[in-house]
Amino acid sequence: MYKTIDAFMETVISKNPGQDEFHQAVREVVESIWEHLQDNPQYLHTKILDRLIEPERVIMFRVPWRDDQGMVQVNRGYRVEFNSAIGPYKGGLRFHPSVSLSILKFLGFEQIFKNSLTTLPMGGGKGGSDFDPKGKSENEVMSFCQSFMTELNRHIGPVTDVPAGDIGVGGREIGYMFGQYKRIRNEFTGVLTGKGLNWGGSLIRPEATGYGCVYFAQKMLQTKGDSFKGKTVAVSGSGNVAQYTTEKVIELGGKVVTLSDSSGSIYDSEGIDSEKLQWVMDLKNVRRGRMKEYTEKFGGEYWDGKRPWGAKCDVALPSATQNEINKEDAETLVKNGCICVAEGANMPSDPDAIDVFLGNKILFGPGKAANAGGVAVSGLEMSQNSILMSWSREEVDEKLKNIMSSIHDACEKHGKDGDFINYVKGANIAGFIKIADAMMDQGVV
Numbered sequence: 001m002y003k004t005i006d007a008f009m010e011t012v013i014s015k016n017p018g019q020d021e022f023h024q025a026v027r028e029v030v031e032s033i034w035e036h037l038q039d040n041p042q043y044l045h046t047k048i049l050d051r052l053i054e055p056e057r058v059i060m061f062r063v064p065w066r067d068d069q070g071m072v073q074v075n076r077g078y079r080v081e082f083n084s085a086i087g088p089y090k091g092g093l094r095f096h097p098s099v100s101l102s103i104l105k106f107l108g109f110e111q112i113f114k115n116s117l118t119t120l121p122m123g124g125g126k127g128g129s130d131f132d133p134k135g136k137s138e139n140e141v142m143s144f145c146q147s148f149m150t151e152l153n154r155h156i157g158p159v160t161d162v163p164a165g166d167i168g169v170g171g172r173e174i175g176y177m178f179g180q181y182k183r184i185r186n187e188f189t190g191v192l193t194g195k196g197l198n199w200g201g202s203l204i205r206p207e208a209t210g211y212g213c214v215y216f217a218q219k220m221l222q223t224k225g226d227s228f229k230g231k232t233v234a235v236s237g238s239g240n241v242a243q244y245t246t247e248k249v250i251e252l253g254g255k256v257v258t259l260s261d262s263s264g265s266i267y268d269s270e271g272i273d274s275e276k277l278q279w280v281m282d283l284k285n286v287r288r289g290r291m292k293e294y295t296e297k298f299g300g301e302y303w304d305g306k307r308p309w310g311a312k313c314d315v316a317l318p319s320a321t322q323n324e325i326n327k328e329d330a331e332t333l334v335k336n337g338c339i340c341v342a343e344g345a346n347m348p349s350d351p352d353a354i355d356v357f358l359g360n361k362i363l364f365g366p367g368k369a370a371n372a373g374g375v376a377v378s379g380l381e382m383s384q385n386s387i388l389m390s391w392s393r394e395e396v397d398e399k400l401k402n403i404m405s406s407i408h409d410a411c412e413k414h415g416k417d418g419d420f421i422n423y424v425k426g427a428n429i430a431g432f433i434k435i436a437d438a439m440m441d442q443g444v445v
Contacts, residue, residue: 005034012053019102021322024351025109026053028366032428046444048436055108057081060101061151063129065143067136077148079127079155079163082108085438088159089125090115090375090382092166095173099128106322107166107346111375113431114368117407120379125161127152133168134288145176153181158189158385164378165194167321170240171206190385193378202381204396205374210244210344211397212373212404213317213365217342218252219408220363221315223421224339229253234313234338236260237320238284238291241344241371245319246277258308260320261291265308268300312336319344327352334360343367354424361420369407369427376403 002008059079081089091111104126112124174194195201231254235242238259246256255271283289295302309329316338330353342365357364415426
């Protein structure tokens with residue numbers, strides 16, 4: 001039995017050396033649920049926490065493939081199957097040079113709680129490779145995806161592990177991997193989500209994470225009798241999540257003034273309207289260009305090498321990557337009048353930044369709650385595949401809205417402290433209770 005959080009974390013760190021992102025994710029959860037654990041000693045006696053932080057399975061493999069010059073390239077592939085207490089492992093595949101075991105363990109650990117919050121029967125997992133699709137030809141991407149799936153297919157299945165897309169893995173990559181799975185296994189099953197609409201995909205899936213984040217933020221604002229109408233909004237990133245976050249904010253009457261990519265940020269004081277957003281979608285999804293081109297086309301400011309958090313805003317929706325908001329950024333946001341932050345990316349705020357947000361009692365929605373819309377609609381895609389049916393756009397969007405509302409209500413229930421709602425604490429406790437009770441019901445496995 002651990003007497004303090006630090007004592008527990010010492011064990012985690014010693015067992016998982018060098019995995020800083022994973023340590024950060026575990027500490028954030030443990031700090032939130034520690035008091036609940038002391039009040040419910042049955043979880044301590046059965047060592048639920050010790051079991052929860054250990055993945056049920058970690059798969060690591062080589063991925064050899066040939067480039068267009070005929071040269072053999074070798075990447076590393078992973079799948080972390082973290083927890084299956086409430087359903088098949090579910091979580092994205094990420095193709096990016098930064099992918100490591102630590103990154104995937106942090107993402108998989110977060111996914112356990114995120115999936116639990118959705119109310120759908122999905123366990124937690126994550127995977128990917130250090131392969132970078134940027135700058136690769138269609139043939140090279142296909143060659144890599146087929147090699148990756150040649151190994152991964154042994155470990156996944158519609159009732160075992162159902163991967164989805166993530167950074168670097170969009171409809172193209174899902175298609176190539178699904179085709180290879182079908183070729184090897186000789187079966188057409190819902191083994192991946194994010195599929196094309198004409199072969200088993202779900203409407204609203206591309207939009208789901210961005211839309212869901214905005215729905216969650218809207219619910220947070222409503223607790224203060226407020227809404228997005230007339231709000232100035234800072235969004236980071238310019239990929240799938242940022243694009244559809246911007247689209248939904250515009251629809252709800254807000255004004256998005258920033259977007260970014262790995263090179264820098266753009267600031268448009270007039271706001272990114274629907275026409276400008278369509279241009280950004282073409283720039284990023286078709287031409288694979290850089291955000292700097294936005295200012296050349298529409299004016300505004302380009303902040304080379306900088307993140308967008310210096311922009312004055314009412315709401316911040318970080319939608320790029322982990323640890324993109326540090327303490328200084330958080331202090332700047334609060335100073336500039338930001339009243340609400342909802343995380344569209346996974347763990348974009350570092351621990352010091354979260355302390356700033358909570359210390360100033362602004363509305364702060366952690367990623368495991370605020371960006372659960374993506375995996376929620378992945379779950380809905382699994383449901384449609386299993387019953388061999390497709391739901392309309394309106395049906396899926398309404399289900400997504402209801403799920404995000406349920407997640408918000410669960411966070412509010414467990415995180416309410418007077419007139420302040422600690423969404424970090426609420427999300428972690430709500431997610432933990434469901435997982436822990438299921439693990440206890442199933443014995444020591």
